Amino acid sequence: MPGTTIPPFPDDVPTVPLLVIDYELIKARDKTEIDRLWDAATTLGFWYLKNHGADEAVAGMFEMGAETMALPLEEKMKFEQGNEGMSFGYKAAGANATDETGAPDCIEFINVAKDDALTYPTPRVRTYPSTVNARMERTITPFVRQSMEINDTLLEVFNERLGLPAGALAKLHPLEELSGCEARTIRNPKNQEMPQDKAAIGAHTDFGSLSFLHHQKLGGLQVLPPGAEQWKYVKPIPGHAICNAGDTLAIFSGGIIRSNLHRVVPPPKAQAAFERWSVVYFTRPGFSQLLRPLSDQSALIASAVAADEPGKYDKGATAGEWYTRRLKLQRLANRTGPETWRASRGTEYKPDYA
Numbered sequence: 001m002p003g004t005t006i007p008p009f010p011d012d013v014p015t016v017p018l019l020v021i022d023y024e025l026i027k028a029r030d031k032t033e034i035d036r037l038w039d040a041a042t043t044l045g046f047w048y049l050k051n052h053g054a055d056e057a058v059a060g061m062f063e064m065g066a067e068t069m070a071l072p073l074e075e076k077m078k079f080e081q082g083n084e085g086m087s088f089g090y091k092a093a094g095a096n097a098t099d100e101t102g103a104p105d106c107i108e109f110i111n112v113a114k115d116d117a118l119t120y121p122t123p124r125v126r127t128y129p130s131t132v133n134a135r136m137e138r139t140i141t142p143f144v145r146q147s148m149e150i151n152d153t154l155l156e157v158f159n160e161r162l163g164l165p166a167g168a169l170a171k172l173h174p175l176e177e178l179s180g181c182e183a184r185t186i187r188n189p190k191n192q193e194m195p196q197d198k199a200a201i202g203a204h205t206d207f208g209s210l211s212f213l214h215h216q217k218l219g220g221l222q223v224l225p226p227g228a229e230q231w232k233y234v235k236p237i238p239g240h241a242i243c244n245a246g247d248t249l250a251i252f253s254g255g256i257i258r259s260n261l262h263r264v265v266p267p268p269k270a271q272a273a274f275e276r277w278s279v280v281y282f283t284r285p286g287f288s289q290l291l292r293p294l295s296d297q298s299a300l301i302a303s304a305v306a307a308d309e310p311g312k313y314d315k316g317a318t319a320g321e322w323y324t325r326r327l328k329l330q331r332l333a334n335r336t337g338p339e340t341w342r343a344s345r346g347t348e349y350k351p352d353y354a
């Protein structure tokens with residue numbers, strides 16, 4: 001909002017103290033930094049990442065989002081993701097449930113498939129609004145490439161710490177195979193349109209392996225740490241990305257790497273008067289990859305699985321089936337009752353959840 005000063009993130013709301021990981025040190029395979037990353041990934045599954053070098057592309061992604069959301073709704077709806085379980089394209093506010101009562105979400109976002117960004121101008125999956133096309137080569141493809149490099153490096157580090165043969169996690173995320181990998185810009189309305197007690201995005205775990213998330217100054221992201229009763233805000237820190245592990249990495253690692261519950265609520269206190277934007281890149285496995293712990297390739301994973309509930313991470317689904325189910329069943333158009341929401345859940349779901 002030009003000419004207005006966004007109030008700082010308040011210092012009297014509960015926050016979660018995430019570790020700050022230095023990407024430059026991770027790239028240099030600094031042992032202490034890798035230990036810290038491992039600690040973050042295996043306890044909460046969330047951490048800040050500094051020195052990632054993607055700031056310019058991220059700034060462009062915020063601009064692309066603003067340009068896209070400024071299009072008439074009718075134009076955006078031509079590119080809506082639909083009810084069949086595909087996430088690429090535009091998602092209108094109110095299309096998804098935020099809980100089992102069917103309360104609608106109030107955010108809109110634009111998702112661009114990695115597989116379209118890398119083959120542009122030839123679409124591999126679908127086409128996008130003119131504002132996306134105009135920024136594909138200048139902003140979106142560079143953002144996708146940089147995010148992929150960062151997430152692939154983190155996966156390589158996790159691969160080694162999990163005691164997997166070199167390239168095992170990389171093989172599940174092949175560059176050429178169609179996947180749910182995507183770049184996203186999200187718009188949350190300001191409080192006149194979004195009451196304080198309303199979730200903008202309901203409590204969820206991310207579907208895929210790694211998420212690389214960026215905010216400006218506004219809080220709103222919250223995590224529920226394991227065993228905690230109270231949701232805690234993640235304080236936005238300029239230039240620091242927020243990274244988190246998702247369900248498919250939790251599954252491949254037999255639960256050693258955590259996919260933690262999180263949600264988006266209105267920004268705290270005076271910040272709620274402002275529109276909030278976020279940018280994310282999601283690394284997800286190739287659609288044909290089977291979701292199961294890699295116990296046969298790592299003694300560490302095998303012993304974690306042996307110590308856990310039998311079959312907990314054997315999902316009997318491919319990454320494509322997992323992604324389609326989760327997406328499709330959170331769409332309100334597909335809702336029949338509370339069971340639809342429950343059936344859309346991920347690794348956090350317990351059969352006794354109802």
Ligand SMILES: O=C(O)CCC(=O)C(=O)O
Pocket residue numbers: 186201206213220221262263264278280
């Ligand atoms: O906007 C945010 O801070 C988080 C978004 C998120 O959790 C998601 O898109 O999966």
Ligand SMILES: [Fe+2]
Pocket residue numbers: 204205206262
């Ligand atoms: Fe998320």
